[in-house]
Amino acid sequence: MTQxxxxxxxxxxxxxxxxxxxxxxxTRHALSRIDALDGALDAFILVTRERALADAARADAELxxxxxxxxxxxxxxGLKDIYDTAGIRTTCHSALREDNVPTADSHVAARLAxxxxxxxxxxxxxxxxxxxxxxxxxxxxxRNPWNPEHIPGGxxxxxxxxxxxxxxxxxMGSDTGGSIRGPACYCGIVGLKPTYGRVSRRGVxxxxxxxxxxxxxxxxxxxxxxxxxxxxxYDPLDPMSANVPVPDFSAGLRRDLKGLTLxxxxxxxxxxxxxxxxxxxxxxxxxxxxxxxxxxxxxxxLPSYNLFEACGRVILIAExxxxxxxxxxxxxxxxxxxTYQRIAAGAVLSAADLVQAFRxxxxxxxxxxxxxxxxxxxxxxxxxxxxxxxxxxxxxxxxWTAMLTIPFNVTGHPALALPIGFSADGLPLGMxxxxxxxxxxxxxxxxxxxxxxxGWHTALPALAA
Amino acid sequence: xxxxxxxxxxxxxxxxxxxxxxxxxxxxREAADLLRMAALLRGPRSAAAEPFSTRWPESGx
Numbered sequence: 001m002t003q004x005x006x007x008x009x010x011x012x013x014x015x016x017x018x019x020x021x022x023x024x025x026x027t028r029h030a031l032s033r034i035d036a037l038d039g040a041l042d043a044f045i046l047v048t049r050e051r052a053l054a055d056a057a058r059a060d061a062e063l064x065x066x067x068x069x070x071x072x073x074x075x076x077x078g079l080k081d082i083y084d085t086a087g088i089r090t091t092c093h094s095a096l097r098e099d100n101v102p103t104a105d106s107h108v109a110a111r112l113a114x115x116x117x118x119x120x121x122x123x124x125x126x127x128x129x130x131x132x133x134x135x136x137x138x139x140x141x142x143r144n145p146w147n148p149e150h151i152p153g154g155x156x157x158x159x160x161x162x163x164x165x166x167x168x169x170x171x172m173g174s175d176t177g178g179s180i181r182g183p184a185c186y187c188g189i190v191g192l193k194p195t196y197g198r199v200s201r202r203g204v205x206x207x208x209x210x211x212x213x214x215x216x217x218x219x220x221x222x223x224x225x226x227x228x229x230x231x232x233x234y235d236p237l238d239p240m241s242a243n244v245p246v247p248d249f250s251a252g253l254r255r256d257l258k259g260l261t262l263x264x265x266x267x268x269x270x271x272x273x274x275x276x277x278x279x280x281x282x283x284x285x286x287x288x289x290x291x292x293x294x295x296x297x298x299x300x301x302l303p304s305y306n307l308f309e310a311c312g313r314v315i316l317i318a319e320x321x322x323x324x325x326x327x328x329x330x331x332x333x334x335x336x337x338x339t340y341q342r343i344a345a346g347a348v349l350s351a352a353d354l355v356q357a358f359r360x361x362x363x364x365x366x367x368x369x370x371x372x373x374x375x376x377x378x379x380x381x382x383x384x385x386x387x388x389x390x391x392x393x394x395x396x397x398x399x400w401t402a403m404l405t406i407p408f409n410v411t412g413h414p415a416l417a418l419p420i421g422f423s424a425d426g427l428p429l430g431m432x433x434x435x436x437x438x439x440x441x442x443x444x445x446x447x448x449x450x451x452x453x454x455g456w457h458t459a460l461p462a463l464a465a
Numbered sequence: 466x467x468x469x470x471x472x473x474x475x476x477x478x479x480x481x482x483x484x485x486x487x488x489x490x491x492x493x494r495e496a497a498d499l500l501r502m503a504a505l506l507r508g509p510r511s512a513a514a515e516p517f518s519t520r521w522p523e524s525g526x
Contacts, residue, residue, distance in 0.1 A: 349499065360514065
């Protein structure tokens with residue numbers, strides 16, 4: 001018998017509308033799982049129990065009256081704790097904002113509330129979406145439900161852990177260099193970094209203005225599509241929000257891949273010395289599966305990953321330094337070590353460095369657009385090795401996880417991470433599907449077709465609940 | 466102290482950033498990595514790479 005936490009957003013939505021389940025039941029079940037599991041996983045910074053039950057009661061009453069607010073109506077969800085929530089503490093997982101209570105919702109929080117969603121709470125992150133995994137912050141780091149000795153990825157670490165553990169079906173993350181796709185990969189779930197400008201960042205604490213993206217982490221591709229239908233759209237108060245039509249994100253689901261051409265830039269990740277054999281084999285297998293679904297696979301080349309990484313890292317750290325400059329100078333010891341060391345390094349960059357990075361970005365964006373003019377999507381890696389152990393990180397910030405995700409923050413293309421199997425020691429492996437700008441429906445179509453064929457989304461970690 | 470470490474310390478001082486001694490080693494390693502990456506970006510670029518802004522024309526901005 002399917003348990004309530006195993007219902008997809010679409011399944012739960014149907015059950016809510018035909019009276020088979022109430023939002024109150026879904027919410028109380030989710031809260032009981034959080035009570036049972038979060039002591040070991042530390043995914044949540046704050047559980048908004050009273051708010052959740054009030055949201056659920058309202059949703060049930062509205063649905064009984066026949067008022068339908070859309071696919072998230074009555075569905076429990078969580079927010080990474082960099083999303084402002086009116087009247088609810090928003091800490092960025094940092095001592096610097098430990099008592100910060102915003103007066104207004106972030107745009108996404110407002111959209112989800114207007115869509116009848118049930119806010120379960122605020123989820124752990126690497127400090128200011130860059131610092132962790134850290135043990136010198138006001139809250140402990142989230143742990144990987146597949147093995148709590150391993151990190152869940154970051155910076156949307158609590159979001160990834162909570163969805164993988166079945167505490168909720170959807171959690172919002174943010175992605176500046178891979179912070180949605182990394183946790184999705186390490187936790188064996190789905191994560192979408194939409195096209196830059198597709199989802200408003202208003203009210204989300206910035207890490208890097210021109211690289212930040214907001215997006216969901218979910219158990220299935222369809223759950224991502226349904227969430228996107230609620231959160232996407234133009235926001236004139238986010239200067240980089242794109243005034244483009246919002247598509248039907250579910251339009252391509254449940255279709256095969258006949259007629260699609262997928263570029264496979266294998267050398268882009270396979271030549272990386274950090275790539276493990278199990279990751280390479282799993283991606284090759286996934287590509288074969290995609291071919292079996294009717295896609296034409298063509299080899300393509302991308303510019304060197306090192307150039308993408310250099311471009312992205314210089315922009316990211318320069319912009320983060322600009323945001324944090326005053327606190328770095330006046331309250332350095334209020335930061336966690338990793339956060340301070342990573343962002344303070346931006347002091348060494350020059351204006352010329354940043355201009356050269358922006359020039360490189362123009363060329364790299366043009367190169368990716370050129371490849372995507374010849375094919376409908378790209379298949380590449382997210383993480384090139386499984387989630388590392390916590391004790392692989394030293395006292396000082398010297399290690400960035402082996403993610404090849406930042407190229408599409410640099411270029412702004414939509415990129416979907418989804419699971420493709422497990423390593424020999426039982427840790428999730430993932431791949432990334434990249435699409436043309438604002439063509440999330442095709443990316444989701446490819447992902448959903450693979451997911452239905454491969455079935456990895458049905459795997460659940462063994463948890464005592 | 467190596468030349469790179471001296472350079473990083475001078476750059477931090479010029480930026481007005483006083484790095485606590487206990488955090489200096491990590492900042493230095495991160496900064497050295499960042500400078501190595503910045504050097505990769507100084508190759509010749511085409512005229513099409515003129516950074517008229519940080520926005521993408523494709524996004525309609």
